[in-house]
Amino acid sequence: DNSYIVARDAIGVTSLYIGWGLDGSVWISSEMKGLNDDCEHFECFPPGHLYSSKDGGFRRWYNPPWYSEAIPSAPYDP
Template sequence: MASIFACYRLKHRGPDWSAIYQHGDCYLAHQRLAIIDPASGDQPLYNEDKSIVVTYEEYGDIFVDMLDGMFSFVLLDTRDNSFIVARDAIGITCLYIGWGLDRSIWISSELKGLNNDCEHFESFPPGHLYSSKKGGLRRWYNPPWFSEAVPSTPYDPLVLRRVFENVRFMNCSPTRLWLLSKLIPLS
């Protein structure tokens, strides 16, 4: 019943269509704004060509590493009533996760969609995945250049400026001059 009220609280997100899908003790609710393909855009989404399902069945939750672009989703595996939640690498779309007093897990695109019974909620971190089988968040987006380490010594703004100036002067090339001529017509 609480999922119906949570869905109602998000009605402004898509007044054109709403649906609730229930399987076991898992509920998926969606509010739709019919902008693209109003006639056949029913959601929760079913993957008609099964490409997502086949990839998920073959690779498990690491299939998220193969996705590119903007996304946030909940994938329900009806075979064992498990689910995964994932958000794109830089968090373009909003996604929140909440934990209920009854140990339930709530996912929403807005905070107001989380039930009042959530004792804790937070923004779902970009580039992360939640698996109900494994019971926790894990970072799936791990670019080789990323580091959470914070430099222990403060940076010198003058040194940083000189580095940027040197890089800028290194770019004094025919390509740079051509780009500048396109931005600042010489006529």
């Protein structure tokens, strides 16, 4: 089994990038310049997420009780 898991730190202190090649390869680097020129698609690895080669996608691993993905609907008025 050649599966692997890649995870980024919880709050995104260290950058991490992921790229996918035309041949199906997956590239991981802490610097954008480390991704191969053959990568057809790349993106910033989201903080607090992991990538599983078996699932082929991101999944949040860091779920603090105070975190909410909801976007406020009212403007801020101090």
